[in-house]
Amino acid sequence: MALSFCGNDKGINPYSVVQGTLNNGCFVDALNLVPHVFLLFITFPILFIGWGSQSSKVQIHHNTWLHFPGHNMRWILTFSLLFVHVCEFAEGIVSDKTMLTTTHLHLFLPAFMGFIAATTSVVYYHNIETSNFPKLLLVLFIYWVLAFITKSIKLWKFAAYEVGPQHLRFCITALLVLLYGLLMAVEINVIRVRKYVFFANPQKVKPPEDLQDLGVRFLQPFVNLLSKATYWWMNPLIIGAHKRPIELKKIGKLPIAMRALTNYLKLKDAYEDQRTAEDPNKAPSIWRSMYQAFGRPILLSSTFRYLADLLGFAGPLCICGIVKYLKQDKLSEQDKAKEEKTQILAPVEML
Structure with missing residues (x-):
């Protein structure tokens, strides 16, 4: 079976643009490849140069650093984007199998390249975040804009040819347009908060004090969302525990925000805030104090606990x-x- 991007069906010219360039579905699919190729072409040299460089600006070999605005949202959207790309790839393979003539690469190759580009984007973002060099995020902003435009064109042409929500490919394309738009909004928010481009006075952020203390080994609050969910940052400690017994000095200290004294002071402030001048003898509620001090973590952990039990x-x-x-x-x-x-x-x- 011949291999061609648009297919080699006899009697059909898949490269014809007589009826309009954007009316050629193969050309629209080729247009969707451009953002992915752009990202791979730009980011791979930066990643390789960064890993091999000892520059203070592009050191991307740190285990952890600080988080840009919208850190968790970006990771969640990227995981969703990867899942939708897998669905798009599977739909393209099934569509290609229904054609008993030649292989049409344009049905599934853009989805495959989109999956690689999305994976590269999150790796690139993680390394730029650990290097604290936000100007390089401008590449991702351009990528999200290009991907959003090309997918919107494809969605528009689907609607023009009466391919609606009852078709799987329309729904997948609509989800991709939504995800690319949200990722573009996250990138705009980073520019707005950090002001690393288009502003005269960019915001300078230093790493947390806990990371500057070499005695702190508990990195859960500072690692990315994937490492938080899988506790990947604990691998060195776990591997070392298999070789020899763990010593107390290797466990290290807790971050300031997680120490007993910090939590005690937070609970004490919440307790004292309930005392009023009108009724100084009124006994404050310990339950209300705990909710004010630690309500959000308790609710979040309880929700995950119930979800785990249900699953x-x-x-x-x-x-x-x-x-x-x-x-x-x-x-x-x-x-x-x-x-x-x-x-x-x-x-x-x-x-």
Whole structure:
């Protein structure tokens, strides 16, 4: 089977633009490749130069540093973008399989390149964040703008040819337009807060005091969202524990915000804030004080705990569904075999 970006179907000229350039679906798909190629072409040299450089400005070999505005939102949107690109790739493969002639690379190659570009974008962002050199984020801003424009053109042409929400490819493209738009908004927010371009006085941010203390080894508040979720930053400690017993000095100190004295002072302030001059003898509520001091972390951890307990039922339910499906399939095969046997014996009984 011949391999071609637009296909080699006989009697069809897939490269024709007689009816308009944007009316050629293959050209629109090729246009969607441009932002991904641009990002890979620009970021790979920067990443390689950064890893091999010892410059104080582009040291991207740090384990952790500070977070730019919208850090968690960017990671969540990027994970969602990767998932949608996988769906787009799968839809393109299935669409290509329905064509029994030649392979049409334009159906799934842009999705594959988009997945690579999205992965590269989050790696690039992490390294720029750890180097505290936000000017290099301008490349990502240009990428999100280009990707948003090209996907919007594709969505517009789908609507022009009456490909609507009842079609999977339309829904996937609409989700990509939404995700690229949100990522572009996150990038604009970073520019607005950090003022690293288009402003006369950019904001200078120093790393947290805890990171400057070499005795602090608990890095959970300072690592990226992926490392927080998987506790990847603890790998050196876990690997070392397999080799020799852990010493207390290797565990290190807790960050200032997580020490007992800090939490005590926070709870004490919340407790004392309930005393009023009108009723100085009124006893403050310890529960209200705890909610004011630690309400958000408690609610967040409780929500995740309930979600984890509910998701614990997913495994047994999936097994139940699989067993039920196999049982029905086996019963249907037995009924079919019984019916065939009846049809064979019927003429014999008549004789």
